[in-house]
Amino acid sequence: MGRSSKKGPYVDPRLYEKAEAQLSSGARDPIKTWSRSCTIVPEFVGLTFMVHNGKQHIKVFVTEDMVGHKLGEFSPTRQFKGHGGKGGR
Amino acid sequence: MPRLLGVDIPSEKKTVYSLQYLYGVGPRVSRELCHKAGIDPLGKARDLQEDELARLAALLDKDYVCEGQLRRQVAQNVSRLKDIGAYRGLRHRRGLPVRGQRTKTNARTRKGPKKTVAGKKGVKDLR
Numbered sequence: 001m002g003r004s005s006k007k008g009p010y011v012d013p014r015l016y017e018k019a020e021a022q023l024s025s026g027a028r029d030p031i032k033t034w035s036r037s038c039t040i041v042p043e044f045v046g047l048t049f050m051v052h053n054g055k056q057h058i059k060v061f062v063t064e065d066m067v068g069h070k071l072g073e074f075s076p077t078r079q080f081k082g083h084g085g086k087g088g089r
Numbered sequence: 090m091p092r093l094l095g096v097d098i099p100s101e102k103k104t105v106y107s108l109q110y111l112y113g114v115g116p117r118v119s120r121e122l123c124h125k126a127g128i129d130p131l132g133k134a135r136d137l138q139e140d141e142l143a144r145l146a147a148l149l150d151k152d153y154v155c156e157g158q159l160r161r162q163v164a165q166n167v168s169r170l171k172d173i174g175a176y177r178g179l180r181h182r183r184g185l186p187v188r189g190q191r192t193k194t195n196a197r198t199r200k201g202p203k204k205t206v207a208g209k210k211g212v213k214d215l216r
Contacts, residue, residue, distance in 0.1 A: 065173045073175040084206065 009039040009068075019044055032057055036072025051075035091137050093146055094156050099134050107134035108145070113155030122148055 003010065012035040022028065023043065030048040045064050050057035051071045058075040066074070090098040099107035108119040123130035126144040128137070137145075149155060154162060170178035180187040186199045197203070 063173065065169060066175075069173070069175055073177070074173070076176060076179065 009041065010037060011041055012038040016041070016043070019047055022047060030057075030059060033071065036070065036075065038071050040066050040069055040071060042067050053077045091134055091142055093142060094149060097156070102134055103131050104128055104134050104137065105130040111149075111155055113153065113159040114149075118153060118155075 012033070015031065015033050015035050015038050018031050020043065022031070028046075028048065030050045032050040032052075034052040036051060036053075040062055044062045045067065047062055049060045049062065049071060051060050051074060052058075053075040054077050060071065060074040090100060092098055093108075094111065097111050099110045105116075105119045105123055108114050108122060109116065114122070120130060122128075122145055125148055126141060128141050128145070167178075167181050171182055172178070177187050184199055184201070185192060186196050190196055192200075
């Protein structure tokens with residue numbers, strides 16, 4: 001089930017603050033974040049985030065098409081190394 | 090057999106059901122179409138007149154997205170997900186279920202027919 005539209009999209013307030021600071025200052029350092037559930041809002045376009053995947057921070061450059069998705073969608077949490085192979089008993 | 094939207098040729102069935110052979114037309118749209126075009130939904134599709142077909146085609150063209158156009162729209166949505174590198178896009182690329190279903194078993198619709206892998210030897214064979 002989706003989120004109630006009454007509340008509007010979930011945006012991590014602290015992350016939003018940081019993004020705004022970058023927008024006004026023009027600095028473009030990647031912002032490190034653990035906030036995978038934060039919705040990407042139009043203000044984020046053009047910024048780079050380092051989104052935690054449980055192990056590392058994955059670089060995510062936000063483009064226009066990504067608006068409305070969550071940051072976590074771009075930072076895969078599972079790494080599939082394949083089945084079987086030599087010595088796989 | 091009557092023709093609608095170029096290629097599609099519904100059959101010897103009642104009009105409501107016959108229309109559902111079009112991609113993008115289901116029970117709901119089919120009923121709406123019959124109603125709007127003033128056609129008996131339970132009459133056989135073969136009895137549709139030229140002008141009735143024209144009316145249906147005009148309605149479909151005007152108010153609904155179906156067939157090639159709809160297919161294109163769906164493909165576009167999928168390729169957008171792939172392009173932005175979203176998780177759902179990755180699942181589409183891999184041909185695995187996109188909405189978090191289990192893949193340990195089932196998921197055959199997405200994965201296709203079973204591909205049997207030579208397994209490790211059973212307990213009996215090891216002795």
